Amino acid sequence: MDFRPVAIAAIAFLAVCWPAAAKPAHDPDALYKAETIVTGTGPAARLRGFKIGAKEVLIKLTGRPRIATTERAKSVIALAPGLIAEHSYEDRMKDIPIHDEQGTRDRPYFLRMRFDREKFDEAMATAGIDKWKGKRPTVAVWLGIREVRNRYILSRDGEKGYGQREVLKEASKRRAIPIILPEEDQEAVTYKDLTRHNWSTIRQASRALGTNAVLYGTLEFDGEAHWDCEWVTASEQAYAKWKLRGVTFDKALKDAIDRVMAAHARRAKH
Numbered sequence: 584m585d586f587r588p589v590a591i592a593a594i595a596f597l598a599v600c601w602p603a604a605a606k607p608a609h610d611p612d613a614l615y616k617a618e619t620i621v622t623g624t625g626p627a628a629r630l631r632g633f634k635i636g637a638k639e640v641l642i643k644l645t646g647r648p649r650i651a652t653t654e655r656a657k658s659v660i661a662l663a664p665g666l667i668a669e670h671s672y673e674d675r676m677k678d679i680p681i682h683d684e685q686g687t688r689d690r691p692y693f694l695r696m697r698f699d700r701e702k703f704d705e706a707m708a709t710a711g712i713d714k715w716k717g718k719r720p721t722v723a724v725w726l727g728i729r730e731v732r733n734r735y736i737l738s739r740d741g742e743k744g745y746g747q748r749e750v751l752k753e754a755s756k757r758r759a760i761p762i763i764l765p766e767e768d769q770e771a772v773t774y775k776d777l778t779r780h781n782w783s784t785i786r787q788a789s790r791a792l793g794t795n796a797v798l799y800g801t802l803e804f805d806g807e808a809h810w811d812c813e814w815v816t817a818s819e820q821a822y823a824k825w826k827l828r829g830v831t832f833d834k835a836l837k838d839a840i841d842r843v844m845a846a847h848a849r850r851a852k853h
Contacts, residue, residue, distance in 0.1 A: 613759050614643045615668075615698045620691055624672055630664060632694040637663035640698055643759045644707065646715035646848020648841040655710040659703075666703050670696040715848040720796035720818050721761045722843055723789035724751065727777040729803040734774050739764035747802065750833050754840040762840075763792045777801055780815070795819065798843055802835055814839055821846035 610616075617636030621628040637660045638651040650656045673693040707714065726737040728744055737744040737751075748764065755762045765772070771788035775781075777799055789797045796818035803811050812835040815824045823846040827835055 612697055612700070615640055615700050615703060616696065617698075618693055618695045620675070621694045622691055623689060624692060629670075629694065633663040633667060633670075633696060634660050636694075636696045637666065637698070639757065640703065641707070641712070644703075644714050645712060646844050648845055650712070655712050658710050659706045659712065662706050663698075666698045666706060668697045668699040668702075670694060717820065717847065717850070718795075719760065720820070720843065720847050721763065721794045722796045722798050722816075723792045723794040724762045724764050725772050725777060725785055725788070725797070725799035726751075727774040727801040729774075729801065731804060731806070736769070736772060736774060736777075737764060738767035738769070741767035747832055747836060750836045751840070754837045758840050758844050760840055760844050762798075763794055765792065774801075782817075796821075796843070796847070798839060800839070802832060805829065810835055812839075814842070816843045816846055818847065821850040 617639040619632050619635045619639075621632045638656075641650050641656050641659060642648055651660065671694075673695070675691040675693060704714070724737070726744075726747070728735055728737055728747060733743075735743050737747055739748070751762060751764070754760075765788070769788070771791065772785055776784045778801060785797060785799050796816065798814065798816045800812055800814035805811055809829040810832050811826075811828045812830070813826045816822070816839075821843075823842055825842060827838065830838075
């Protein structure tokens with residue numbers, strides 16, 4: 584199918600008629616927070632965790648999923664320990680007693696950290712890295728999932744699609760891109776609407792959710808061990824479409840959030 588008519592109609596309509604986005608709970612420091620898993624609480628593990636956290640914050644602040652591979656970004660990541668405002672640990676095995684041969688050094692912990700806003704911004708500026716200054720989207724997600732014996736639209740609750748829903752929620756949090764899934768009993772958008780790219784239907788249902796951007800597509804099990812996906816994202820600020828074949832659903836969904844973020848950040852620079 585030719586996506587160009589969909590793209591033109593999407594951007595034209597959104598530019599005039601899209602409502603203000605629903606306002607999720609606001610955390611002014613969300614862009615400067617990160618979380619990772621470390622083994623033990625020693626200095627070496629903590630340093631590795633801080634560097635991972637710095638990478639995540641750089642991605643959020645720039646909207647560039649591959650920013651961490653650049654030399655400029657590496658210069659900021661190297662400063663990570665000195666940019667930390669606070670950090671804390673949570674024992675992932677806190678409900679399991681420590682055994683005789685198991686010490687705290689070998690236990691896995693969540694390392695949660697918050698970077699100092701002014702210090703981090705200064706380090707980015709010194710490295711010549713621009714921040715994403717445009718508006719961040721709140722995204723209505725319409726995902727049609729086809730498994731071996733059934734197909735359905737992923738919802739914000741319900742038994743179907745638990746794994747996919749949790750991956751999307753985690754990716755949304757990690758990239759600071761708020762998403763809104765439909766109610767389980769909604770009838771506004773069908774699986775066929777997604778496969779046929781019925782933009783007017785998807786647009787109207789997304790407006791009803793109070794969002795200012797859309798991510799819609801299908802995730803189909805290939806009958807063996809992987810998934811095929813097809814996506815479109817559209818808003819007043821951005822438009823993109825893509826496909827992936829033979830990937831895990833984790834890869835498909837995390838990649839989708841990254842592409843939504845990158846599309847909006849890229850458009851904001853123009």
